Amino acid sequence: MNEPQVQPQPAPPSRSGSLGMISFVVALIGLILAAVAMYALPTAAAPPVTGFLVTRVGMFSAFAAIGVGLIAVVIAAVGVAVRLGRRWALIGLVVGVLACLIALGGMVVGYLRS
Numbered sequence: 256m257n258e259p260q261v262q263p264q265p266a267p268p269s270r271s272g273s274l275g276m277i278s279f280v281v282a283l284i285g286l287i288l289a290a291v292a293m294y295a296l297p298t299a300a301a302p303p304v305t306g307f308l309v310t311r312v313g314m315f316s317a318f319a320a321i322g323v324g325l326i327a328v329v330i331a332a333v334g335v336a337v338r339l340g341r342r343w344a345l346i347g348l349v350v351g352v353l354a355c356l357i358a359l360g361g362m363v364v365g366y367l368r369s
Contacts, residue, residue, distance in 0.1 A: 274333065275340020278347030282327035285354035288320035292358050296365030313365060320358035327351030 295313030328351040334344030 270339055272340030272343060274330065274337075275335075275343030275345075275347060278327050278331035278334050278340075279343045279350065280347075281323060281330060282347040282351035282354060285320045285323035285327055286350055286357070288316045288323060289354045289357040289361065292317035292320055293361045296361050310365075314362070317358040317362045317365075321355050324351045324354035324358065327354070 292313050295309050295316060327347055331344040331348035331351060334340050335348065
């Protein structure tokens, strides 16, 4: 008897988790910039270092931390949505939001103390 031969289906291509790792690294860079901003801005967390240049560096790094943090949040949201490195993307999402909040808090406290 002729039985139909079943063709084996090819395995689906493996999906890389690099998008989640990229979002985590970008968020980590934003967190480092937020730490620099907290050190350079006149806050309670920073030593009493004042000066025009130090304040400018603090404001620049705070704005950069917010921008980089938001970019990390967008990349992480895409990584979670398309399931490319979901675990790393979730960690990147949390760290990106944390970087934005730390930088924004540093800017507000620095503005109120100056």
